[in-house]
Amino acid sequence: MGEGLRDVWVYLSASPLLALTLTLAAYQMGNWIYLKGGRNPLLNPVLIAVVVLVSILLATGTDYATYFEGAQFVHFLLGAATVSLALPLYRQIERVRKSALAITVSLLIGSLTAVASAVALAWGLGASKEILVSLAPKSVTAPVAMGIAEQLGGLPSLTAVLVILTGITGAALGPVLLNIIGVKDMAARGLAIGTASHGIGTARAFQVSDVAGAFAGLAMGLNALATAILLPLLWNWLF
């Protein structure tokens, strides 16, 4: 970099505008690659954006705090988006009424399986407490999962990435697994994928069938609620 260019860089990196613009541009690029790739779950736009942004920050020697001064304007809206999740939940209310007992029982058992199996496996392989608590809400939609992790002393940023990886895993392997165990009912398939892999799984379920997609969306909302209430209680009781 020449002197003149360096001056411009120093000036720009001191203002929140650069980080904010880079965040939007990186996400746009990720989304473009995702759409070009036929909505393949492995080409997740958030994951691409995170990899691109981390590479840029490391290459330019910019620290995360400087980046976040600009990016916080995007981050701040997470709370409002979480509140808005009430809308899709309400839109599914008819489905809940029809088979309330089956959905409630499946969802609670699924929610507990998600938390308990993740914590047990990682604990068995010697993960630290910080990692365990960041991993516990991994099946919950990102804004809620991050809130839970932060509350229990985990690392919200690690949780955000684990949530995305969980979504990709469930979206890519879920349908294959369901075929192997022979579950063909679209309601059960959607509920399972939405409980385990939130919005990314829900997007995948909608590609297969509207019924599966609707049940996945419902499961995502209910699991966020169930985990947000149960996990802190369980955690404080255990530790």
Added chain:
Amino acid sequence: MIFYLTLIFGCQLAGELLKVGLGLPVPGPVIGMVLLFAGLVIKQGIPDDLAKVGDAFLTNLSLLFVPAGVGVMLHITLIGQQALAITVALIGSTLATIAVTALVMRAMTRNNGNTGMEPTDG
């Protein structure tokens, strides 16, 4: 529109206040979501302008967790040290959750037989 934007932030603020005031272990925005949901149940419908504002947030939901996700760069060493535990837990737990939830749901709806969902390919 501004009214419903205010309503959404108001629900979040009320959620944060309830959390601190009552010492609830649930994140404030989740309490806000429950409050808004309760409001919709009472009102028995979603006003058009509320849907416009709320859906604008939800359509771009994944963009909103990019800044936090970038924070993973602060923990690269920690993740590297525990990569095996994280990978096994993540994949194992996701598959276990899908299998358990699907099998329980199938067992429960078979007994009741009232979802009216026919098996299909896919």
